[in-house]
Amino acid sequence: MSMNASPCMDDSGNHNGCEDKDRNEAQVDSSFAGKIKGSDPYLRTVRSQLQARRSRLNQEITREVMIKEGAEKLYSVTSKKKLKENVAVELSFVSSSLQVLKDELSDMNSDVQAYQHDSGKSMPMIPIALKETRDLDFIEQFSEIIRDHYHEDPETYLDKLNELNGIRKAIRTPKKDSSGIRLLFEYYNLLYFIERRFFRSGASSNILFEWYDSLTGVPATQKSPGFEKGSLMFNTASIYTQIAAKQQLTSEEGLCAAADNFQKAAGVFKYLKESFSFAPSIDMQQSTLSMLIHLMLVSKTLINAIIRIEK
Numbered sequence: 001m002s003m004n005a006s007p008c009m010d011d012s013g014n015h016n017g018c019e020d021k022d023r024n025e026a027q028v029d030s031s032f033a034g035k036i037k038g039s040d041p042y043l044r045t046v047r048s049q050l051q052a053r054r055s056r057l058n059q060e061i062t063r064e065v066m067i068k069e070g071a072e073k074l075y076s077v078t079s080k081k082k083l084k085e086n087v088a089v090e091l092s093f094v095s096s097s098l099q100v101l102k103d104e105l106s107d108m109n110s111d112v113q114a115y116q117h118d119s120g121k122s123m124p125m126i127p128i129a130l131k132e133t134r135d136l137d138f139i140e141q142f143s144e145i146i147r148d149h150y151h152e153d154p155e156t157y158l159d160k161l162n163e164l165n166g167i168r169k170a171i172r173t174p175k176k177d178s179s180g181i182r183l184l185f186e187y188y189n190l191l192y193f194i195e196r197r198f199f200r201s202g203a204s205s206n207i208l209f210e211w212y213d214s215l216t217g218v219p220a221t222q223k224s225p226g227f228e229k230g231s232l233m234f235n236t237a238s239i240y241t242q243i244a245a246k247q248q249l250t251s252e253e254g255l256c257a258a259a260d261n262f263q264k265a266a267g268v269f270k271y272l273k274e275s276f277s278f279a280p281s282i283d284m285q286q287s288t289l290s291m292l293i294h295l296m297l298v299s300k301t302l303i304n305a306i307i308r309i310e311k
Contacts, residue, residue, distance in 0.1 A: 057105050058132050061217035064098040105217045125245035125258065125299060128238040128265075128292065131231050131283065132212040133172055138164050141207050145198050164190065174235065176242045184239070188232045195225045213281040214238070215288070220280035230276040230284055237268035241296065252307060259303040266296035 071094060075087045139161045143154035154161075171187050174180030198205050209228040210221045220227075244261035248254040273289040282288055 055132050057101055058212040058217045058219070061098065061101045061105070062212075062219050064094055064101060065218060068094045068098060102216055105215075125241075125247075125262075126295060127242040127245040129214050130174075130235045130238045131214045133231065134210050135172070136165075136168050136207070136209070138168065138207065141205055142198055145205060164194075171232065171235075174239065176239055176246070178243075180239050181236055184232050184236045188229060191225050191229055191232075199223075199225055211281065214283040216282055218281070222280055226276065227280065230272055230279070233268055233272045233276075234284060237265045237272070237292070237296075240265035240268065244299070249306075252310070255303050255307050259300045259307070262296045262300040262303070266293050266300070269293045269296065 068091065071087050071091045075084060075091065078084055078087065139158070142157075142161055146152050146154040146157060167183075167187050167190065170183055174183050198207075205223070208221050208223060209225070209231075210219055211227070211231040212219050214234065240261045244258040244265065247258040247261075249258065269289050269292045272284065273286060273293065276284060277286075279285045
């Protein structure tokens with residue numbers, strides 16, 4: 001994954017004005033790293049409940065996919081007619097259950113009401129759901145590399161590794177505001193140093209990065225930190241869309257804020273499209289990202305038209 005583009009570009013490749021602000025927000029600050037936290041995953045807001053339901057659906061889809069893959073392998077290798085018939089029936093049930101779960105996830109993703117402003121004039125805006133990921137423990141794997149590759153005592157770096165684990169845990173549930181975006185950029189910048197120390201220069205890491213597809217709920221896994229970076233960028237764009245959808249549209253200020261955040265989302269999706277070429281999930285494939293870019297720009301254009309009409 002090449003990192004030669006900026007997530008703060010507009011649809012023409014020009015800087016949209018947020019670059020300096022986001023760059024400053026994204027600077028690595030060691031004193032800040034230990035303090036920043038994600039949102040409480042048990043907080044009973046409508047959006048958090050929706051995200052919790054999505055997380056449970058992702059896990060159920062993963063289980064059904066594993067059962068289906070196992071049944072397909074058994075069907076392909078067995079020569080016993082009776083067993084083959086039984087497996088075929090099981091495959092039919094599993095495929096049906098998997099489709100029901102995917103349909104439920106699709107219906108949930110199309111429910112935009114939870115992301116709209118609570119009061120005043122409302123015009124439905126389209127937010128994008130965040131990608132989910134599982135917890136990841138860096139300590140054991142990185143301790144081995146520190147000891148075997150760099151010939152140092154891993155205990156010396158235990159506090160820093162715990163801090164890294166804490167930030168990785170926090171990015172699973174980022175707040176849906178500017179602090180959540182800062183958190184994602186903070187971890188994104190840390191990955192630059194992690195990649196150089198633990199995924200290059202002869203160091204061999206067995207860390208696997210697993211993220212669920214935002215659209216289908218199917219998990220994808222890669223060893224490359226590029227997949228982790230790409231997923232962070234996807235979630236950054238998604239938070240921008242959720243911030244935009246939550247704006248109050250009774251004032252020019254709210255309309256401008258919504259348009260600005262849709263523009264930023266388009267810029268991040270464009271950056272992701274240009275920088276991540278071999279996506280293992282549907283939501284990050286080139287065609288999907290092209291659609292999302294156009295959707296964000298259409299939303300921005302619609303809001304700008306409303307601003308002009310009301311002036």
